[in-house]
Structure formats: C-alpha cells, structure tokens
Amino acid sequence: MDQQAREQLIRAVAAAIFDHADELTALDQAIGNGDHGLNLKRGFEAVVSDLPNLAAKPWPDLLKAVGMAMVMKVGGASGPLFGTFFLEFGKAITVEPDRAALVAAFAKAVEGVKARGRSEAGQKTLLDVLIPVQAVLADDGPAAAIKAEAIAAADKTIPLKAIRGRASFLGERSIGHMDPGARSSSLIIVTVVDALKNQGLVQ
Numbered sequence: 001m002d003q004q005a006r007e008q009l010i011r012a013v014a015a016a017i018f019d020h021a022d023e024l025t026a027l028d029q030a031i032g033n034g035d036h037g038l039n040l041k042r043g044f045e046a047v048v049s050d051l052p053n054l055a056a057k058p059w060p061d062l063l064k065a066v067g068m069a070m071v072m073k074v075g076g077a078s079g080p081l082f083g084t085f086f087l088e089f090g091k092a093i094t095v096e097p098d099r100a101a102l103v104a105a106f107a108k109a110v111e112g113v114k115a116r117g118r119s120e121a122g123q124k125t126l127l128d129v130l131i132p133v134q135a136v137l138a139d140d141g142p143a144a145a146i147k148a149e150a151i152a153a154a155d156k157t158i159p160l161k162a163i164r165g166r167a168s169f170l171g172e173r174s175i176g177h178m179d180p181g182a183r184s185s186s187l188i189i190v191t192v193v194d195a196l197k198n199q200g201l202v203q
Contacts, residue, residue: 007052010054013191014048016191021037021038021040023183025038027178031177036181040078043082046069050065064090067083067086088111089105089108092108103134106133106137109130113126123160124164126179132152150190154179154183155178158176161175162179167179
C-alpha cells in the first residue's frame with residue numbers, strides 16, 4: 001500500500017466517525033457520559049489535520065502516531081483504550097505486512113486493550129467486537145465474514161449487562177443498549193475492510 005492509499009484509508013475511517021458522531025453520542029448518552037462521538041471525532045480530526053504527513057510514515061510509525069493522537073485528544077476511557085489499540089498495533093506490525101503479520105499484530109493490539117481496561121469479552125466493551133473479529137481473522141476469514149462479524153458483534157452487546165466502564169454503574173439498566181465503543185469499533189473495522197476491498201487488497 002503506497003502513501004496515497006494509506007491516506008485514503010485514514011480519511012475513510014475518519015469520515016465514518018464524523019458521519020456517525022451523533023449516533024455514537026446518542027448511544028453513550030444512554031449508558032455513559034454522552035461524549036463518545038464527540039471525543040472520537042476530536043481524535044480523528046487531529047489525525048486528519050496531520051495528513052498527508054502521517055500517511056508518509058511506514059505502518060509502524062503511522063499507527064503509533066494515530067495511537068498517540070487518540071491518547072492526547074480523546075477523553076474518557078475511550079482515549080486510553082483506542083490509543084492502546086493503535087499503539088500496540090503499531091509496535092507489532094511489520095513495515096510491509098502480509099496477512100499473517102496483520103493477524104499477529106491485531107492479536108497483540110487486542111491483548112493490549114484487555115490489559116489496559118482489565119476487561120474480557122462479555123463485559124459490554126469494545127472487546128466484544130475486537131475479540132470475535134480477531135477470531136475470524138485468525139481463521140483466515142474473507143472480508144465479507146470480517147464485516148459481518150464486526151456488525152453482529154456490536155449488536156450482541158445490546159442484551160449484555162455492563163461490567164466495565166461507566167455503564168457498569170447502571171447495572172441492569174445498561175441492558176438493552178448497544179455499547180458505544182463496540183459500535184465505533186465495528187464502524188472502523190467495516191470501513192477499513194471496505195477501503196481495502198476498493199483498493200483491491202482484500203477479497
């Protein structure tokens with residue numbers, strides 16, 4: 001993937017967050033602080049403001065720079081969690097990754113989020129999307145399966161009771177609402193898959 005393709009990919013992800021910021025905020029108003037959409041938008045605005053400089057970097061440096069932007073600009077719990085994901089992904093990825101390298105780096109990033117949030121699957125967090133998607137990736141699933149899993153996994157957080165994060169304070173009242181971090185993670189994954197398909201890089 002050349003610099004132009006990397007820039008297009010980043011812009012596509014940022015646009016997805018911008019377009020769904022109000023939806024993410026509404027989800028967070030139901031069970032959190034109500035600022036998830038605004039905070040993520042702020043983070044990706046910082047990323048976009050540094051394009052194409054960021055896109056000129058190799059993948060490890062690019063992803064670590066995105067992670068730092070998330071940590072510095074995104075408030076609440078989302079900043080450290082999303083920041084950790086991108087930072088750990090950047091530390092683990094190779095300069096010219098193949099499928100195996102992507103799978104391994106994604107797994108390292110997920111482990112970083114688990115450790116940072118002291119969380120596991122089933123606790124109504126972004127991990128309820130990241131972990132199932134990781135499994136599909138590791139099983140050599142096609143692009144369509146990755147997208148379908150990301151979407152379905154976010155939906156599956158609706159009946160869960162929150163165990164971690166601010167939503168956990170609501171107890172049973174958190175049931176019946178989609179986790180905003182799961183939804184934003186799903187959006188990012190679906191957008192990345194679509195962008196890679198459009199560039200002819202995945203099937």
